[in-house]
Amino acid sequence: MVDYKIHLLVCGGTGCKSSQSQILAEHLRTEIDNQGLSDFAQVVVTGCFGFCEKGPIVKVIPDNTFYTQVKPEDAKEIVEEHVVKGRKVERLLYKDPKSDKIISDSKGMEFYKKQIRIALRNCGVIDPENIEEYIARDGYEALGKVLTSMTPEETIEIVKKSGLRGRGGAGFPTGLKWEITRQSPGTEKYVVCNADEGDPGAFMDRSILEGDPHTVIEAMAINGFCTGASNGLVYIRAEYPLAIERLKKAIDQAREFGMLGKNIFGTDFAFDITLRYGAGAFVCGEETALIHSMEGGRGEPTMKPPFPSVKGYLGKPTNVNNVETFASVPVIINKGWEWYNTIGTEKSKGTKVFALAGKVNNVGLIEVPMGITLREVIFEIGGGIKNGKKFKGVQIGGPSGGCLTYKHLDVPIEYESLIAAGAMMGSGGMIIMDEDDCMVDVAKYFLDFTVDESCGKCTPCRVGNKRMHELLTNITKGNGTKDDIERLVNLGNVIKDTSLCMLGQSAPNPVLSILDNFREEYEAHVVDKKCPAGVCKALMVYEIVPENCVGCTACARACPVGAITGERKEIHRIDPALCIKCGACMDRCKFNAVIVN
């Protein structure tokens, strides 16, 4: 086996891949061959590094050099300079936006300093399509240990003591779920991995499956041993083609190495995994709906109890866990529950993966210890708000969660404190908003999503959310009244109280939490008929300031509907009845004479 002196790790996650990282890796290989260094340097396509903002990423090992936004045509320079001569290609190194300093070592980046990577431990480190690299980093050690030296009860006890809770959002204690499934009578049981990630802007599960598929396979097998199941199913969205491809490859390799199949590790334990594809319905992330969808039925939730742990897939006891929950299990078994307990807070142990999106500088994937504050996540890891704008709010937990504001910035991230603050942990979507975002419009956006995704089974969710959406649309058009705000609150509470599943029970959350935190913005829309952020077009009035107008006619020529009148060197005016609020006049005016009210 060749012992490479230099490893070039190239991100092969969906984000970087769409920016040609695959071609980049090919070019790097060719250049290395051209230099005759194919025994010296190795190119490895890995999973996501998390720093998607500046992808594609190339990390050079062992000196940890972190290149950002690398294009295929940069391959030659990297190989000729860095690999051959040991000189870093300065123009591709990361520049800290605050200090303007070049940081060549990823460990020096604010983005990575406060992260602890457990579920993402192998993402950006190993080749996800090679089981050998997973084994080299303690892969399948936990499964071997559990099968050959522990009982299912002992294993469940470790998971219980670790304090691991469901990372899909609800936070149900994982060990307890395993125990209930184990105790449910029946010889035929199932393990299901919920990879139906549907929150807008979230890509935690996809990245884990793309970057480290074996960890999920290993954890599912451990779960099968604990609960008495010999069949595993991964319910994954068909719109995640790369994750599916890598997972399939990983399952094949695991079978070939004897990690799936019969007599695993020489014991009587048999386990295998098959895939089930979801068509992208948000409600199928709810476990009962997911099971119905896998059975070939409509993706509609049903009453709990009976819980899937008692009566699930095909009526048999079924243990459903999220991808990230599974990804944490092998590490807990290997390092012990005591170690896991040292990370996090009293009631929320361990780490959580978040997908940072929106108006934040460092958009990407992060894994942080529980108990970290929102301020640390947004301003240190996230690098603050884009273009020096002011922070306004952060939506946590996707369309089911809530919107928090600057007064919540010091709230620690844990299941209970986020609920107390009016949001929820959710699966890990975090969308950051700045002063230019209209909160009424944001509330409408999330409601738009849930109205679309409601399965239609319960009236409160199907009709109620639609009505709320109409009220919000009215408000953004300037036709709302103060009573409408009260109506939103009442209707929202009824929907929450009377819907069957979490989708309906949580759909009004963004609207209500935004009402709690940004009531003045709703009132500005209904009382003053103004949109403070300048987003709601119907409420905007474009005007020309007579003192600034020089009569250059530039705006009149730019106006697509001829709403601006005025002769040369005379003050112009905009006819509000004709104006379509496109803003073309404002962009064209050099004298700041066009303003929005």
Next chain:
Amino acid sequence: MNKIKNLADLRDLKDKLQTKTKLRDKSENPEQMVQVKVAMATCCIASGSRETMNYIVDELDKRNIDAVVTQTGCMGYCYAEPTVEVIMPGKEPVVFGYVDTKKADEIIEKYIKSGILVEGIIPVNYKKIEQ
């Protein structure tokens, strides 16, 4: 590929495979390990620094010394190529000149293993801006 039949099989395989990813683990905490930097500019390569580097990496591995070997640009001592910089944890860097495989062996045995300085040290007369 033979199937893994028991835990011992897995651990054997892991031991064999570990060299594949060991470099990546090491690069996480280089300051706690011996760091060796081999100058690898045109002049150094012409004087055989690639052989030196390969030798050092292989020998450190054979002698079970945890070290990170990286390459660097020209250090400026082109008269004394190949040049090698060694940083022991918590110590000042030391630069050696004319490091062929024989010299490299001496550096590993004496300086890296037991901290005894060997001949061929180039007095360092510069400071790095990053430190």
